[in-house]
Amino acid sequence: MTLKMGYAAIALAFALSGCTAPTQKSAADTQSCKADNQMQQTTLYFGLSRPAGKDITPQEWQQFVDNDVTPRFRDGLTVLDARGQWLGNDGKVAREQSKALMLIHGKDAQSESNIEALRNLYKSRFAQESVMRVDNPVCVQF
Template sequence: MTLKTGFTALIMAGLLAGCVSPAGKHPNAAAQTCKAENQMQQTTLYYGLTRQGGKAITAQEWQQYVDNDVTPRFRDGLTTFDAQGQWLGSNGKVSKEPSKALMLIHSVDAQSDTKIDALRDIYKSRFAQESVMRVDQPVCVQF
């Protein structure tokens, strides 16, 4: 799977679009007004649902991964959603693949980082994936 290149371009376009700020407003105004106790990290992981060779990862396999691997590491909560990945392959052709995205809101610390990297490694190993793209950004959270 080569989701890495395509997802990177897609995400970068979205992130750059978010860099535009209304006239007269500083782009980091929200971050500057966020109280320390509300500052967290949002990590979104992007997973392809097709193994090398074309065999699909089933809904049951995905759910088992979420239940058995993700939830124990991030018990406070998570969000998953369906996606459709598209990327330009090394052969110059556009490839498309059903995908999943997993959004985690967590503290910025080595323990969270280790857990996220473990999730990526587990998925790549279990489902013969070349990559699981990771996108991190600071967020201001209120409950």
């Protein structure tokens, strides 16, 4: 019986030897992107429910995009419909319709200023506690 267990242990060791944990991208992989193609992707998540009152309408959202977002990011942007949820302070899961705004931009002071202006404008105009922001370096080719 112990001989069979020994063989089983050896077989298991060989089987597992092919399994490795995923590795981080090497510095060479991330540096293979040409300098001209290195950009930043920022995704902002905007909730469409007001704490008190009616939800933000499609017209209000489009006005925000047309009048506030587009002038700051004329090169282009992507808007995605989303559904968000989070755990509230009361311990209950809150859910709401949302919009995800994806921006591809240079990593510069003007872009940073424009993004923060959008976040602050939306929060004040539509009585929002927050606008979530996610940033990632990206390699872009057209």
